[in-house]
Amino acid sequence: MAELPRTVAIVGHGLIGGSIALALDALASPPMVITVDQDEDLGKTAGADLVVLAAPISENLRILSLIPGHLSAGTLITDTGSAKAGIVAAAAQLPPHVRFIGGHPMAGAAAAGRLAARPDLFAGRRWILTPDSQSRQADLAGLCALVEAIGAVPHVMDAAEHDRLIAFVSHLPQLTISALMHVAGEAAGESGLQLAGSGLHDSTRLAASPAPLWREIVGSNRTNIDAALDELIAALQRMRNDEGTDRLESIFTSAARWKERLG
Amino acid sequence: MAELPRTVAIVGHGLIGGSIALALDALASPPMVITVDQDEDLGKTAGADLVVLAAPISENLRILSLIPGHLSAGTLITDTGSAKAGIVAAAAQLPPHVRFIGGHPMAGAAAAGRLAARPDLFAGRRWILTPDSQSRQADLAGLCALVEAIGAVPHVMDAAEHDRLIAFVSHLPQLTISALMHVAGEAAGESGLQLAGSGLHDSTRLAASPAPLWREIVGSNRTNIDAALDELIAALQRMRNDEGTDRLESIFTSAARWKERLG
Numbered sequence: 001m002a003e004l005p006r007t008v009a010i011v012g013h014g015l016i017g018g019s020i021a022l023a024l025d026a027l028a029s030p031p032m033v034i035t036v037d038q039d040e041d042l043g044k045t046a047g048a049d050l051v052v053l054a055a056p057i058s059e060n061l062r063i064l065s066l067i068p069g070h071l072s073a074g075t076l077i078t079d080t081g082s083a084k085a086g087i088v089a090a091a092a093q094l095p096p097h098v099r100f101i102g103g104h105p106m107a108g109a110a111a112a113g114r115l116a117a118r119p120d121l122f123a124g125r126r127w128i129l130t131p132d133s134q135s136r137q138a139d140l141a142g143l144c145a146l147v148e149a150i151g152a153v154p155h156v157m158d159a160a161e162h163d164r165l166i167a168f169v170s171h172l173p174q175l176t177i178s179a180l181m182h183v184a185g186e187a188a189g190e191s192g193l194q195l196a197g198s199g200l201h202d203s204t205r206l207a208a209s210p211a212p213l214w215r216e217i218v219g220s221n222r223t224n225i226d227a228a229l230d231e232l233i234a235a236l237q238r239m240r241n242d243e244g245t246d247r248l249e250s251i252f253t254s255a256a257r258w259k260e261r262l263g
Numbered sequence: 264m265a266e267l268p269r270t271v272a273i274v275g276h277g278l279i280g281g282s283i284a285l286a287l288d289a290l291a292s293p294p295m296v297i298t299v300d301q302d303e304d305l306g307k308t309a310g311a312d313l314v315v316l317a318a319p320i321s322e323n324l325r326i327l328s329l330i331p332g333h334l335s336a337g338t339l340i341t342d343t344g345s346a347k348a349g350i351v352a353a354a355a356q357l358p359p360h361v362r363f364i365g366g367h368p369m370a371g372a373a374a375a376g377r378l379a380a381r382p383d384l385f386a387g388r389r390w391i392l393t394p395d396s397q398s399r400q401a402d403l404a405g406l407c408a409l410v411e412a413i414g415a416v417p418h419v420m421d422a423a424e425h426d427r428l429i430a431f432v433s434h435l436p437q438l439t440i441s442a443l444m445h446v447a448g449e450a451a452g453e454s455g456l457q458l459a460g461s462g463l464h465d466s467t468r469l470a471a472s473p474a475p476l477w478r479e480i481v482g483s484n485r486t487n488i489d490a491a492l493d494e495l496i497a498a499l500q501r502m503r504n505d506e507g508t509d510r511l512e513s514i515f516t517s518a519a520r521w522k523e524r525l526g
Binding site for chain 1: 441451458475503506523524
C-alpha cells in the first residue's frame with residue numbers, strides 16, 4: 001500500500017474541506033493538516049505533500065493559477081469540484097513541477113458549510129479520481145490510499161466521461177426539479193399547491209438548493225448540461241405529442257426499469 | 264348536518280373503492296355497502312342512495328353510460344377519478360333523473376389494488392368535490408357529510424380548475440420524473456447510475472409508477488397536461504440558454520421559495 005502524505009494542506013474550509021480535515025484528524029496516525037482560507041496564507045502550502053483544493057470550482061481554478069509559486073517539487077495537488085475537465089485542462093498548462101490529479105468525492109449533506117462537516121461524510125461513498133496521461137502512477141496510488149484511509153471508495157475515471165455522466169445523474173436532476181417546482185408553484189399558487197399529494201413533495205427536495213452554488217456548477221459543465229437538457233426536452237416533447245402512439249408508455253416503462261436498477 | 268346514505272354501491276374495488284368500503288364499514292352506524300365488479304351486477308345498484316364509481320377513469324365513463332337504466336330516482340352518483348371535466352360533461356348529457364357530482368379523494372398508496380386498501384386511507388386528506396350548475400345543494404351537503412364521516416376534508420372546486428391544477432401539481436411531476444429517470448438511465452447506463460448521489464434517488468420515487476395507469480390518466484387530462492409540459496419545456500429552455508443572464512438563478516430562487524411553501 002502506498003504511503004500516506006505526512007502533511008496535507010486544505011484550501012477552502014466548507015462542508016467538504018472541513019470534513020476531510022476531521023476525517024484525517026481521526027486517523028490512527030494523522031498527517032499534519034494545514035487549513036488555508038485566504039490568498040495571503042497560500043505560502044503555508046509550501047512543503048505540503050498534498051494540497052487539496054476544496055473551495056468552489058471557480059475559486060479552485062483561481063487558486064490553482066496562484067499556487068505554483070508557493071510549491072515545492074514534491075507536492076501533489078488534487079481538488080474536490082463536481083466538474084473535472086476544466087481544472088484538469090488548466091492544470092496541464094501549468095509548469096511541469098506542478099503535479100495535479102482531479103478528484104470528486106460523491107458525498108454531500110442537506111446543509112452546506114463548515115458547521116455541517118463531519119469525519120464520516122465520505123464513509124462508503126465513491127471518490128472519483130481523474131488522472132490524465134501526465135499523471136504519475138505513484139501519485140494516483142497515494143491518493144487512492146488516502147481516500148481509502150478516510151473511508152471512501154476510490155474510482156478512477158476519465159475527466160470528460162466523468163463530466164458527461166455527472167451532467168445526467170446529478171446536474172440534470174437538480175435543474176429539472178428546480179424547473180418543475182418553479183413551474184408548478186407559479187401555475188398553481190399557494191392554494192393550488194395544497195392539492196399536491198406526497199408525489200410532488202417527495203420529488204422536490206432538491207428544489208431547496210442554493211441558487212448561487214448551482215449557477216457556478218452549471219457554468220463549470222455547460223456543454224454537457226446543455227446536451228442533457230436537450231435530451232430531457234426531447235423526451236418531454238415526445239410525451240406531449242404522443243396521441244395515438246405508445247411513446248408515453250415506452251418512456252414510463254424505460255423509467256421504471258432504470259428506477260429498479262438505481263434503487 | 265346532512266343525513267348519510269343508508270345504502271352505498273361501490274363500482275370498482277381497487278385501492279380507492281376497497282378503502283371506501285372499509286372506511287364505511289368502520290362507522291358507528293355503517294350504511295349497507297354493495298360492491299359491484301362486473302357489468303352483470305350493475306342491477307345491484309338499483310335502490311342505492313349513493314353509487315360511487317371507483318374504477319379507472321375510462322371504466323367510470325363507460326359505466327356511467329350504462330347505469331341510468333338501473334337507477335331509481337333517488338340515487339346520487341359520484342366518482343373518484345383524478346380528472347373531472349370529462350366525466351362531469353358526460354354526466355350532464357344523461358337523462359335528468361341521473362344526479363352526478365364529481366369527486367377526487369387526494370389519497371394514494373405506494374401499492375395499488377384491493378389488497379392495499381385500508382380504512383384510514385382518507386384520514387386528514389382532501390376530497391375534492393366538483394358540483395356544477397345542475398347540482399342540488401342537498402346532494403352536495405350529503406356527499407360532504409359522507410366524506411367527513413370517513414375522515415377526509417371535503418373541498419368544493421370547479422371541475423375545469425381542478426383539472427388545470429392537478430395537471431401542474433400531480434400529472435406534470437409524474438411525467439417529469441419518468442422522463443428524467445428515462446433520460447438519465449439511457450445516457451448513463453447501469454455503471455453511470457452508480458455515480459448518482461442521493462439527489463437522483465430521492466427525486467425519482469415516482470418513476471416506479473405503472474405505465475398503463477398513467478397512459479389512461481394522461482389521456483383523461485390531455486389539454487391541461489400539454490399546457491403544463493409546454494411551461495416546463497419553456498423553463499428548461501430558459502435554463503439551457505442562460506449564458507450571461509440570470510435566468511437560471513431566478514428559476515432556482517423561485518423554486519426554493521415555492522418549495523418552502525409546499526413543505
